[in-house]
Amino acid sequence: MQIVDLSHYQFVRVSGADAIAFLQGQVSCNMQLLSSRRSLSGALCNLKGRVIADFRVLLRGEDCLLQTAPELAQLIVDTLAKYAVFSKVELQVLEKLPLILGCSGTDAAGLLAEKFGEVPAQDDGVTESAAISIIKISGVVDRFELWCPDEEKSGNLQSDPDMTVNAPWSSWLYEDICAGLVHIDAAHAGQYTPQLLNYDLSGVIDFKKGCYTGQEVVARMYYRGSPKKRTYLLRSATEIASASGVLQHIDGKQKPAELLAFANGIAEENPHSLLLTILDTQAVDRNALFTLSDQADLALQLLPLAYGEQTQIGT
Template sequence: MSHWQEFLGAQGAEYQTDGTVTFPQATSPNNTDTWMTPLEHERLISLHGAKAQSFLQGQVTCDVRELSEQRWRYGAQCNLKGRVMASFTLAAAGGDELLLKLSADLAQSTRDNLHKYAVFSRVELAVDDQRVVLGLSGPDADRLISQHLGFAAPAAGEFTGSDKAVVLALENQRFELWINSQAAPELWQVLSADCLPADTALWQQQDIRAGVAKINTATAERYTPQDLNYPLIDAVNFKKGCYTGQEVVARLHYKATLKKRLYLIEGAGEVPAATAAVSNSDGKNRGEIVQALSQANGFIALAVLPIDDAQSLYLQERDEPITRLDLPYATAEADNSP
């Protein structure tokens, strides 16, 4: 157990088998709606080297060059068939270091896969044990970043940072803090004066509502980027050039009419497992669950389903109806491209 994990344990954190963290019920000292949570189910991969950017540009779906404009990016690493092996969030840490944040259960295998090609570019890769990840959300989040990290919070879609932390601004006053593990306990303590600790699931639920599918070992190599709406969240750039799987991904974009995409859904009952089947009233398989979490009176989930399917749909294993919800971004139904 790391020093950071021991510290969180002393704050009441309990680690679950999937790497997420729960806390006993707590109240905010100042009764604010701002909260923080450790994202222990995710890890960082560090890439060092003068050619780190050009190397990664040839391996992933997003345009790594856009980091120079202080814009972080979602992205994916695909196999030769254009299936997503790992999804990630990408930002720069300063100098010639890049950071990928991804599911902890894919961190080592993704690092090893990239390393096979990195030797020719003299890029060093490592699963980063020197940083941890926090989520900070709520109306006071930007003020707390400025107050305790010494720099203004970035605008949505951008990142900024120092030796102490890299901060990414997501949507709706939601921020990720990629922090030096030695500095993390002190930062947690000062933040706790103004915000309360929260379970990791609360952050994951917001990811789902944002329509951002996160791949882990249970869902790796099952979906194309288009299945997951990745072109719609700037996780795919069709003009950047070659990468593994690019021919398949580009062909789907330019020559195919897509028949399925990612939907936000909800339903009653227990949380379905990833890859659980979704069927129509005749029991015919129509899609599957990618991610799901509990919410009041049921669950909320992301599922890959047929486009413009007006049929009533059900969780196949329980014959329970599901309801489609609106995603927070526009969906171009014809070809799933922005």
């Protein structure tokens, strides 16, 4: 089992009598489905239907904890605060929890069950053990996140030799990309529509839940027809440099594509590098050639996304 330190994430605590009802009117996931046994993935959008931040929300007691990328927690609080005047809610940035670990591998479920008892079987499922929340994360292999807000319990877990961090953050990123999961960072907040990031396919958008900020634009873009661009998963046989870009070769011309995230292969089990890239759907339909900008002689392979076309919620 691989164990990764995920302490770089930030958190927002939304508390108060109106916490769930307030968030229901602001975010893309159906907060009425949130429970002690189920977490949710969602997005916070602006009035133009652009994604400010994506997050995972967990119910801890009566509080909602939103996990998000570094530097986005304060932006989430500032955005939500504009609409919180008439709701009984409190918004607070938590720079990090005392401990958050990512556990993955074909043996992860069994090993965690031996140590903690019950573990969730379904994606987004949650179980609790000694103040530790165990969350099932979608992926090609079994993945779980362990959230521990308690300082004492965190110390006990960190001193457990069976739970020692043994893999780099890049291995968790590799599995995120393999699962087709796109996470917004501070540099790209407010730039993309959910549809462009496949949030309408991966379960981040619930089309049945009703109104939320930006919902009208999001729904209109989804129902008006096929998008001209989407996020696709590509594989490279060579290592990707931080300065690399992606080119689409169409009708003898080169057109740049936007590279959202990449992770180079790790060890023998994952020798290939993976990329999440925004491509023209027409180029994909026409089986265009895709290459790295600095390795134009080597073709990138288009891979199927784990969620395909089957996980839309409420359509």
